[in-house]
Amino acid sequence: MQDLKRTEQKGTAARLSSFSIHPIWWRKIFIAVSLGLLLLVFVLPVGRLIWLSFTEETGGTLRHYLQVLSEAGTWHVISNTLWMAAGSTIMALILGVLAGWLVTYSDIRAKPWIHVMVMLPFIIPSYIVTLSWTQLLRSSSWFSNMLAWLPGNAATLDLYTLPGMIFMLGLSHYPLVYLFTVAVLRKIPQELLWAARASGAGNMTVFRKLTLPLALPGIAGGGLLAFLANLDNFGIPAFLGIPGDITVLSTAIYQEVAGYGPSAFSRAAVLSVILGVIALVGTVLQWLVLRKSKQLETAHEDTRPRFSLGSWRLLVEMAVWSFLLFISFVPLASMVSSSFLPAYGVDLSWDTITGANYHFILFENEKAQGAIGNSLVLALTTAGTALILGTMVAYYRVRRPSSLTRSVEIVIGVPYALPGMVLALAMIFAWMEPIPGWNPGIYGTIGILIIAYVTRFMILQVRGSITALMQVDPSMEEASHIFGAKGWPKWRKIMLPLILPGVLSGTLLVFLTSFTELTVSSLLMSTGNETIGVTIFDFEQAGYTQYSTAFSTIIVFLMLMSLLVLLLVHNYWKKKVGNQ
DSSP: OHHHHHHHHHHHHHHHHHTSOOHHHHHHHHHHHHHHHHIIIIIHHHHHHHHHHTEETTEEOSHHHHHHHTSHHHHHHHHHHHHHHHHHHHHHHHHHHHHHHHHHHSOOSOHHHHHHHHHHHHHSOHHHHHHHHHHHSSTTSHHHHHHHHSTTOOOOOOSSSHHHHHHHHHHHHHHHHHHHHHHHHTTSOHHHHHHHHHTTOOHHHHIIIIIHHHHHHHHHHHHHHHHHHHHHOOHHIIIIITTTTOOOHHHHHHHHHHHTOTTHHHHHHHHHHHHHHHHHHHHHHHHHHHHTSOOOOOSSOOOSOSSOOGGGHHHHHHHHHHHHHHHHHHHHHHHHHHTTSSSTTOOOOTTTOOOHHHHIIIIIOHHHHHHHHHHHHHHHHHHHHHHHHHHHHHHHHHHSOSHHHHHHHHHHHHHHHSOHHHHHHHHHHHHHOSBTTBOOSOTTSHHHHHHHHHHHHHHHHHHHHHHHHHTSOHHHHHHHHHTTOOHHHHIIIIIHHHHHHHHHHHHHHHHHHHHTOOHHHHHHOOTTOOOHHHHHHHHHHTTOHHHHHHHHHHHHHHHHHHHHHHHHHHHHHHHHHHHO
């Protein structure tokens, strides 16, 4: 009897095992589900935006394009956008290449601190930087009063103009060009330059025929990022352009959607496609430049100075530090001082200093308090999701390179390359009614902001995790497999201690970017779901400058504290791993 039961149990187990899924099929199912999510979250919104710009209730049409492009105002907006993006990119290229060349090749001192100071305008949100400059250059500021005493009737720059917008965008994005320039200049072999000089080539000839062509990939890459960032930026055109009656494509899209006209979304979709086409043209131009450039470089970064400033070094250092301190700390100090004034235009003195603005933001205004909570939830959720999913994608991209993993990386990177206004409008079209006749109720909630943030900033975590994983030799992982450490034990004991600092750097970048985001939030937020950036923008638009400066000061303090915590964690982890 027992033998019969055992025989029946074995037969049942055999039948069940025949229905089990082979590991290869599990992998195929995982890939299929992942591709489906990528299409739903990353591809569908953009495709839906383009499709709706060519359709109406009766079917396909070009009417929206013909109507928008036939208006003189549209071409004026496009002209403003091109001038703004081109002018600020040229300014970013000049400042970024000059700063990168000095830090990389000269014997200027305190290079690490110069690097930190150069990156400061990029770390702080551009709309906060703009707000600080408007306080510095206002007619009643100490800086304007000082210029009035100088001969020649010197006056401050009017930021509420197209040149003012170009100036602010160039200052905000020249660190992008600097980073790429430093990276590529350090990899140009010194021996090649020595050989050219030994052959009789002068310094100018060496720069023109060797250094510049070899550095062109990095300069062009940084220039493209600056160009796309200038196109994408909404904070500076909104803070300066809307009050100055200077409309560019990003603010035009915002104003169309905010106007809620009968054809508002159709017109905004057309303007978004135009903005996306301009970004695509810039990308193609960069590809053409890189195609003709030389890319001879070494994997080793040489940080040794390549020329001496000699007797000019002290003078150059004074000029560099004066410039960096002026563009970074002086406007911020002016913003902080304005936040302690009871009203806009009041002179700063011991009698006028007040903390009422901070008390209002932190304890009285429910909108500001809710904005801090909403932004914190959004940033933590986005950073946590990106940390897990982005690191998974990066792992397969580095350890299992294939056409599929490369395609996944490209698809994830597209939403970040798109202007933020384009992505926000695409999210509206995609999630109001993903399937005809079905509204999931996501639009108008904080859920659509989470989806938009993860979609837009996931690539930052992927790139950060890829960099961290590439620094871990595959032999370390292979050795762990030989000794039986697989799965979670392998990650806990070996991989995480090695990659955690680099991975967390990407996570912090995602967190800070999400915490202070404005462009996407300006279209997707709803009442009760306001974010920090939108609230500061609303305060400024309503004329409550004392509240916007106080709120901005609080955010800058929180960001600096976050960077300090990351630095302490990084140093602690480095010592802990070193002692093991």
